[in-house]
Amino acid sequence: MTTHFLVGRGTVLPGFLDAHLHLALIDGTVLPSGGIARAIDLGGWLPDDLRTSMPDLAYAHQFINSPGGYPSRASWAEPAWSCAVASIADATTAVDLQAAAGASVLKITLNSVAGPVFGAEVLAALVGRAHERSLPVVAHAEGAGQADRAFTAGVDAFAHTPFSERLADDLVTAMAARMSWISTLDIHGWGRPTAAFEIASDNLRRFHAAGGRVLYGTDLGNGPLPLGLNSGEIAALLDAGLTPGEVLTALCSPAPLGLTLADSRVTFIPGERPRDPLDFTDWLCTARALTRPELEVLA
Structure with a gap:
């Protein structure tokens, strides 16, 4: 991660990434003013105007689910947003x-709380075909045992830090050696204490301590989240054991999930990074994403 300083102006960093959002549910045009330069859209129908509103974008297109599975019954999801898979042939x-x-990137759902999920053979076929097509696989794993099933099948990342159950230490350590986790801690209560938040924070703390790769992500479109950097998400990452420098790493990943994202914008934060860690979140949340011509004008 390369940091530059504009003397008397502020700090310039690689473009900040939100690794989990849904442009069909938000106004993506305002994200740069909130500090987000790059994004991974993890499910939903994306007309061309939505794709071009966020130029530094990777996306998953449809949610891949079992027939009747999440999110096909959710009130916020349009029917065309899901692609039902019932067999190995369907998977291909x-x-x-x-x-x-x-x-x-491929987004699959394993949410046994909200509906049926794939059997082992179909799940393996989905992951195998995605990898044949050089698509990393991101799973929404919810419900007892679903995170373990996803890991066993070879999924590359979790769309959410696992929050349904406390994962065993040996499983977390094994996951840390191979997977990335997208944080999305703040969706569990939006600042109010919840059991899911405590479970997710504990899992993430141990995953990070074991060397696991954490990506900043918010699930924008899910509830009352700010359209830009989320101070609640940053605070939760710090509380889970990430240092301020590691939070910046989670935001500035040059190749999240192995994906190559455009870098038409950089992140500019006014002023110098504070020495007191207690001031870090407030400083970080003044960031905005600038195109390189905009940065040249500022300089």
């Missing part, structure tokens, strides 16, 4: 459809 077709639509 579904992955190929996402690739043909320009997806560079």
Whole structure:
């Protein structure tokens, strides 16, 4: 991660990334003014105008689910946002459809709380075909045992830090050696204490301590979250054991999930980084994403 300073002006960093959002549910045009330069859209129908509103973007296109599975019954999800997979043959077709639509990541749902989930053979077929097509696989794993199933099947990342159950230490250590976790801690209560927040924070603390790669992500579109950097998410990451420098690493990943994102914007934060860690979150949340010509004008 390369840091530059504009003397008397502020700090310039690689473009901040939100690794989990849904542009179909928010106004993506305001994200740069809130400090977000790059994004990974993890499910939803993306018309061309939504894709171009966030130029430094990777996306998953449809949610891949079992018939009747999450989020096909959710009030916020349009029917066309889901692609149901009932068989191994369906799995191949579904992955190929996402690739043909320009997806560079596959989003699968394993939410046994909200509906049926894939059997082991179909799940393995989805992951295998995605990897054949060089698509990393991100899983929404919710419900007892679903995170373990996703890991065993070879999923590359979790869309959310696991929050349904406390994962065993040996499982967390094994996951840390191979997976990335997208944080999304603040969606569990939006600042109010909840059991899911405590479980997720404990899992993330141990995953990070074991050397696991953490990506900053908010699940923007899910509840009352700010359209930009989320101070609640940053505070939760710090409380889970990440240092301020590690939070910056989670935001500035040059190749999240192995994806190559454009870098048309950088992040500018007015003023120098504070020495007192207690001031870090407030300083960070003054960031805005600038195009390189805008940065040259500022300099």
